[in-house]
Amino acid sequence: MxxxxxxxxxxxxxxxxxxxxxxxxxxxxxxxxxxxxxxxxxxxxxxxxxxxxxxxxxxxxxxxxxxxxxxxxxxxxxxxxxxxxxxxxxxxxxxxxxxxxxxxxxxxxxxxxxxxxxxxxxxxxxxxxDDWEEVEELAEPLGPLEPLEPVLPSEPVEIEIETPEVRKRQKKKAELETYLRRMVNRYKKDLLIDTHKVHLMCLIASAMFRNRLCSEPDLLAVTLSLLPAHFTMAAKRIDQNYLSGLLKWFRATFTLNSSLPCEERPDPQRLLERRLGSLSARNHEEMTHLFLLVLRSLQLFCRLVLSLQPIPFKAPSAKLQKTLLNKPLPVSVAEYKNHPLYALKRHLLKYEAIYPTTATVLGYCRGEPVYSRDCVHTLHSRDTWLKEARTVRLGEEPYKMVKGFSNRSRKARMTSELKDENDLALFGEWQTEEYQPPIAVDGKVPRNDYGNVYLFKPCMLPVGCVHIRLPNLHRVARKLNIDAAPAVTGFDFHGGYSHAVTDGYIACEEHEEVLRAAWVEEQELQKQKEKEKKEKRAISNWTLLVKGLLIRERLKKRYNKKNQGLGSLAHGGDAEGFSSDEEAAEGESPGAKTASETLAMSWPQNRQAEEDGGNASGLKKKKVTKREKKGQEQHLFPFEKV
Known part of the structure; x- marks a missing residue:
């Protein structure tokens, strides 16, 4: 044990x-x-x-x-x-x-x-x-290791120490490279802009030359000789049937033949003369010139419209897109602003938003998600979408709420308690649908709350109605008891408010012909009234002028001879246009009266002297009423009333 x-x-x-x-x-x-x-x-x-x-x-x-x-x-x-x-x-x-x-x-x-x-x-x-056991070898010894001998490298070692001078030199080098890159880009941009401008000027000069060429008298005379007689009648009314017949004749007469010979630098006028002689054209450009000659030879108002396509002053979008796609995501936040491919929520404008809400995040910049620029959509209010002929679907919730800037919105915020409340609802295009125009019933035009019809787009015209662009048509419609509403095609902002812009009137289809005929008759009556008014005004003006001339001549005969003295008597004893007192005065000797006496006899001083003499004699002056004064003024000339 x-x-x-x-x-x-x-x-x-x-x-x-x-x-x-x-x-x-x-x-x-x-x-x-x-x-x-x-x-x-x-x-x-x-x-x-x-x-x-x-x-x-x-x-x-x-x-x-x-x-x-x-x-x-x-x-x-x-x-x-x-x-x-x-x-x-x-x-x-x-x-x-x-x-x-x-x-x-x-x-x-x-x-x-x-x-x-x-x-x-x-x-x-x-x-x-258990006496036989296996023991694993230790990975490292427990005791301290002896220091290893340093091993010299076989190749030379280069050690760089960054000093302030080196750092400054590198900074200057980077700034120089940035400056050169910026100058090269600016030179390329200026070159593209100058090329675009020069090309555009050349295209405009070419268009002006072609327009003048199609107005040459010789070419117009040759073209007019080719036209049938019934097209050249001056009394022929120009309407749709006339133009349709002229176009059919042109298509049947002139043919397009691409096999015609082409000179290297032909004379444009001679080339068109040859084409008129052969009644054919080599390409659509020559065919356009020939048809323009036909129209201008008939003295029809027409213009040459050309599509100018100069060299763009911006780099091709496809090349730019490819270059941007090959680059990695920008690192700084400032580079994302107005970037063509990527966007951040902080850079969205007031009427912009990311849709859908589950859009793919392409990356992160300082913890903020980066979205594709295709996910950025522009939002509008209900009224703005209505101007684009679109309406918000029923039951749609606003995708974003912002502050309205209209006067109505500001006044509503001032009267309410919450003055900083976002009161304008914005919707995206995915929340709208096409505008469905209303239907006219019993000859009545469907109107909005303001008594007119919104016609921002042609598709907004009410069903069963027509758009008549005639001024003052509502007067004719009121006389005929026909319903007609003004068409609002836009808004004009001036004076701090928005004003509706109208263009014509909306009426039912069955009343169109009656309204047009009545409007023509009304215009004839208006023209007749304007003519009569103008004639009456002219007659009154001539009458006033003749009366003034007669008065001028009579005054000249009355007072001009008295001022001349004895010299005026030698030219004759004609006393035409003079009163009996004046004739008696003329018979007296010229030296009997002084200049003051002669001046006292002139009118209206003589009348004033008579009034003063009457008062001096002790006679009581009769009081003149207002009615008598008005009656006296009617017999006076305009210069006498002053």
Whole structure:
């Protein structure tokens, strides 16, 4: 029993030692059983066979220290045992050769009990089965490594130290490269703009030359000689049938022949003369010139319309798109503003939004999601969508709410308590549908809340109605008791308010002919009234002019001779146009009256003198009423009323 306890104590010490070694060896799996070799000298039959696979190992001081501590513990345990009469012999050779800390990769230990211990039963046999164990090699030694010798590199090593001068030099170099790149881009842009302008000017000059060419008298005379007689009648009314017949004749007469010879630099006028002689054209351009000559030879108002397509001053969109797609996502937030491919929510305008809400996120810039520019849509209010001939579907919720800027919205916010409330609802195109025009019933035109008809697009015309562009048609319709509503085609902003712009009137189809005929008659009556008014005004003006001339001549005859004195009497004694008093005055001697007396006889001083004389004689002057004054003023000339 004593030996069993001793073996148990020894086994416990060994397990503690193994745990310490396992912690120090970084998880190495060591399961070695170490038993105390101290036994009585008399038991010489005990044989310890240790089979160790020889392998070089690196001893360390720490391992040696652990070995010495374990030996001292074992020796102290042996010395204090009461079952031994003499001290235990230490097997230095076996302990020196076996080191648990720096053990080889594989360690096999076989401990055989003497024959005397076989009597102790099955417990000792089970311990013999665990004597053979495998121990893994440690990855690294536990002790400190010796410093390695420095290895010199075979190639030269270059060490760069960034100094302020180097940093400044690099900054200047980067600035120079940026400046050169900017100047090159500016030069390319200016070159494209100049090329675009020059090309556009050349195209305009070419169009003006062609227009003048189609107005040459010789070409017009040749073209007129080719036309049938019924087209050249001056009294022929120009209408749709006339133009249709002229177009049919032109198509039947002139043919398109691409096999005609083409000179390198032909004279344009001679070329058109030859084409008129052969009644054919080489391409559509020449055919257009020939038809324009036909129309202008008949003195019809027509213009030459050309599509000018100059070289664009911007880079091709496809090339730009490809270049931008090959580039990575921008890094800074400023680069996303107005970027053609990418957008951030912070850069969206007031009437812009991301749709759909589950749009794919292409990346992140400082934690903010980056969306494709195709996901940015423009929103509008109900009224704005109505101007585009679209209406918001029923049950649609506003996609965004903003502040309205109209006067009506501002006034509504001022009267309400919530002055900073977003009161304008915005909708996207996906929330709208095409405008469905109303239907006219019983000759009544469907109107809006303001009594007119919105006609922003031709498709908004009410069903069963027509758009008549005649001025003052509502007067004629009112006289005939026909319903007609003004057509609102837009809005004009001036004076701080929005004003409706009307163009014509909307009436039912069955009333169109009646309204047009009545409008023509009304215009004739208006013209007659204007003519009569103009004649009456002219007659009154001539009457006033003749009266003024007559008065001028009479005054000249009356006062001009008196001022002339004796010289005026030699030209004749004709007293035509003079009163009896004046004739008597003419008969008197010229020296009898002084200049003041002559001046006193002139009119209206003579009348004033008579009034003064009457007052001086003591006669009471009769009071003149307002009615009498008005009656007297009617007989006066305009200059007498002043």
């Amino acid at each position: 004593a030996r069993r306890r001793e073996c148990a104590n020894t086994g416990g010490d060994t397990k503690k030692l193994k745990q310490v070694l396992k912690a120090k060896s970084c998880g190495a799996k060591t399961r070695a059983k170490k038993k105390d070799a101290g036994e009585d000298i008399k038991d010489k039959e005990e044989k310890i066979e240790r089979k160790v696979i020889p392998k070089p190992r690196a001893p360390s001081k720490r391992a040696a220290g652990n070995k010495l501590s374990s030996q001292s513990d074992t020796s102290s345990a042996v010395n204090t045992s009461k079952y031994f009469e003499s001290p235990i012999m230490e097997e230095n050779d076996s302990e020196d050769d076996f080191d648990m800390v720096t053990s080889p990769p594989r360690l096999k230990v076989n401990t055989k009990k003497p024959e005397k211990e076989e009597e102790e039963g099955e417990d000792s046999e089970e311990e013999d089965e």
